[in-house]
Amino acid sequence: MYVRDAKNREEVWLLDHIEAMGLDETAFRSRDYVVAVDEASGEKAGFGRIRIHRVEDGSDVCELTSIGVLESWRNQGVGAHVVERLVEYASDDGFDTVYALTGEGSYLAQFGFRRIEESQLPAPLQQRLTDKRDGVDPDAVPLELDVSRFRVPDRLREAFKRAPEGREESSDDESAEDFGIDPETATYKYDTGR
Numbered sequence: 001m002y003v004r005d006a007k008n009r010e011e012v013w014l015l016d017h018i019e020a021m022g023l024d025e026t027a028f029r030s031r032d033y034v035v036a037v038d039e040a041s042g043e044k045a046g047f048g049r050i051r052i053h054r055v056e057d058g059s060d061v062c063e064l065t066s067i068g069v070l071e072s073w074r075n076q077g078v079g080a081h082v083v084e085r086l087v088e089y090a091s092d093d094g095f096d097t098v099y100a101l102t103g104e105g106s107y108l109a110q111f112g113f114r115r116i117e118e119s120q121l122p123a124p125l126q127q128r129l130t131d132k133r134d135g136v137d138p139d140a141v142p143l144e145l146d147v148s149r150f151r152v153p154d155r156l157r158e159a160f161k162r163a164p165e166g167r168e169e170s171s172d173d174e175s176a177e178d179f180g181i182d183p184e185t186a187t188y189k190y191d192t193g194r
Contacts, residue, residue: 045073053124077160103139
């Protein structure tokens with residue numbers, strides 16, 4: 001199992017799973033995502049996104065969002081390693097702090113995220129929190145992580161190492177759907193703005 005950058009051809013796969021899981025697809029760009037992949041079968045197990053909010057004064061804000069793990073891969077450390085990769089990218093981009101706006105705060109707390117008051121959120125995320133609550137996540141709360149305090153619990157790291165055990169081989173053959181084409185109508189499934 002490993003986590004890598006999403007490929008452009010995975011837009012439809014990502015959008016399908018984001019929609020199925022009821023996650024946020026606002027300002028979707030596949031290049032902002034990472035994907036967890038089983039190296040033996042090529043099966044995709046989970047994904048997540050880093051979203052940079054540009055601020056005119058240069059104090060850009062980093063948000064982790066749309067983190068999802070396919071049901072058959074849950075409780076195997078996949079989400080932990082998706083989060084880890086996103087935090088690494090944020091750190092590499094010079095961010096000391098990352099934010100998440102989610103109703104799943106207890107999950108992120110095990111990595112060092114802590115709940116903060118809404119008034120402590122940077123300006124770009126205050127409206128975003130309201131939008132998330134009005135849309136896909138009515139229970140969303142603001143969370144903050146000091147990147148230097150990030151940690152993956154050992155049990156999740158070990159689960160991730162064992163994740164492929166007992167899994168069936170899956171095909172990684174490409175289909176029309178991998179390229180965004182609905183095979184029943186021969187039209188594109190999503191408008192990605194291109």
